[in-house]
Amino acid sequence: MLKKSVRYSSVFCFVYFGSYLFNFITLKPKITLKDIARELEVSISTVSKALKNSEEISRDTKEKVQAFARLYNYKPNNIAVSLKNKRTKNIGVVIPDIVHHFFTTVIRGIEKYANAKGYNVIVCLSEESFDKEVINMEMLANGSIDGFIMSLSSETQAKGDYNHLKEVTEQGIPVVLFDRITHEIDCDKVVIDDKLGGYLATKKLIEQGKQRIALIATDDYLSVSKARSQGYTKALLDHGIPVEPSRILKLPTMEMDEDRIRDFFETSDMDAVLCVNEIFAVYSMGLALEKGLKIPEDIAFIGFTDGLLSKYAHPSLTVVAQHGERMGEISAQMLIEKVESENEEETFQTKILEPTLVLRNSTIN
Amino acid sequence: MLKKSVRYSSVFCFVYFGSYLFNFITLKPKITLKDIARELEVSISTVSKALKNSEEISRDTKEKVQAFARLYNYKPNNIAVSLKNKRTKNIGVVIPDIVHHFFTTVIRGIEKYANAKGYNVIVCLSEESFDKEVINMEMLANGSIDGFIMSLSSETQAKGDYNHLKEVTEQGIPVVLFDRITHEIDCDKVVIDDKLGGYLATKKLIEQGKQRIALIATDDYLSVSKARSQGYTKALLDHGIPVEPSRILKLPTMEMDEDRIRDFFETSDMDAVLCVNEIFAVYSMGLALEKGLKIPEDIAFIGFTDGLLSKYAHPSLTVVAQHGERMGEISAQMLIEKVESENEEETFQTKILEPTLVLRNSTIN
DNA sequence: ATATTTACCGAAAACGGTTTCGTGTTGATA
DNA sequence: TATCAACACGAAACCGTTTTCGGTAAATAT
Structure with missing residues (x-):
């Protein structure tokens, strides 16, 4: 032998x-x-x-x-194993954009959890386009991935067409929707309580004595912006402050539009501003400084998204933190559980994360 | 019929x-x-x-x-086709971090080009860790991808151990290295001319009458930081300005270290600062403002990376733009060409992109 | 009428694994 | 000595394609 x-x-x-x-x-x-x-x-x-x-x-x-x-x-060989097991150990992530801080933190969270579980992450960008979203999903749905984690493109939300999602779920591919979701699809979802976020921020401003609080948001088709606006409105009403339409600016998209924001500042009168993202807020602070206003005494600011900009802006920006990384982790966890669960009981859950206020120098502390 | x-x-x-x-x-x-x-x-x-x-x-x-x-x-079924054709139409991207603006723009460039060519992008994060980089590459190298696009983790560069790259290239898997590269591996490379970037920025400051130009960089093991520092030094010497070590701060990593930067500002005397990233620069600007200095008259600033921070900071920051998206596109193009080329002629090229100065309000214009 | 194309189609191998089932050998047991 | 597990291993099916190589029938040429 x-x-x-x-x-x-x-x-x-x-x-x-x-x-x-x-x-x-x-x-x-x-x-x-x-x-x-x-x-x-x-x-x-x-x-x-x-x-x-x-x-x-x-x-x-x-x-x-x-x-x-x-x-x-x-x-x-992974491919051979995948073919045999009908499991790829890949998860597809389809998001509108990758340059936005929020999405990158979510990806990081997904990556972290997925990697620990032996999964790889395939990232596809819809770039806010409905067609790209559809194409990307179709590419991945033909065996490349075990499940999707996604946030809807603005075009998709505007259009209200979710057939590509329906097709995928009907094929038995698990889907987790985060942040920009729709209730028309039965699947797991993860969101932060944007309405609460808007509420907390507005309440904070009111408590600091602000009465003429403006809002810079986007059109309501974007689910998150809509919810944040609702929180803003509710906080005002709860404190007996009337909602003044002239103090609300709704931009068509999350894209920066310097002219319209500048216009808004010329024509509207305010002592505080709530913005649905940090870019709008930081840019607005710049306008206020130009006008010689003192932040936060003359005018206070709160934004959404706790990114680099908020942290290093001057003055630093108080924000509603969205906890993107946690959101990514939870999404990945929910998806992988579904992927690996044997039983076919179709129970879907929606996790709602609480936003938190990060206090900085754009508000009185 | x-x-x-x-x-x-x-x-x-x-x-x-x-x-x-x-x-x-x-x-x-x-x-x-x-x-x-x-x-x-x-x-x-x-x-x-x-x-x-x-x-x-x-x-x-x-x-x-x-x-x-x-x-x-x-x-x-993609998997079956992959197994048969020995082509996955996936490309693996391994980068140190995804929350940094530069890397996200690169990913976007890669995604754009790859998608147009029918490829998907699998993103893995090394989080600046050597071990993670190795593990990720091993996971992907077993058939999951047709080639790699990567930027080395700082730990890898510090360690100087590139065996994982060697193994992959020896297996015949094409690799494109970008930004943080090494010359010890024979493969395609894409970089920007960081030395030139440092040179241009420093020259600009000198031309504005600045003589006491400080540098905030990282230790030299990080290839990009080293090159930028060399450009800085060369520009000074070319203009007959001695290099003053006390005006150079080298941090261990690209991570923010507020204390050391603050210390540096207390102890060193300067009328301009060049920083190897935008965060150092914007944070430094904050310190200068605190001290009551006027930007750019009393002290001017230039950073690297043309991100949100530079654009919306106050004052806005003059930067050396790295053209990340272009870099991503080129990387993807080079990789896909290699992947799809039949002939086995092993010729590797290094593309060097020119950095450009984006002038804003942190310098005199 | 026979030989030769041509048009159409199927069997089977291959890609690289996993897994079920069967089988030959061995040593212990009756 | 016949019987039977236990043990160790191999054959083959399978996952879903692609592709080569034949083969059969009709159509054409001889």
């Missing part, structure tokens, strides 16, 4: 190198089960089982195979 | 629905070539060829098959 073992190893080296001699100098391609089986003169099944430490295989053979595999750095 | 055709369609409906009746109400799973073949009573090969419009197949059959496939929304 020993003799045979010794003999094979020397024989092997010759045969193996021989068969790959062609491009041996430059390339050493991945080794497969078949290669190992051939060189060790056992069957592919045996190799497979040996590597899985199956007790069906003798100690001797297992050691032989495992040593060999280690030596030649054998790693199973 | 016609009769048969009519008959099959009705028969099919019954059979197909029948076989999937089990969970028909909730799920309609993906249809495969085999399904089509079975229902149309032809072979799998015929279906495959018909869908590819092979002229080996009669007009009649092709139409039948194609109509059927369209009706049931057949899409080939």
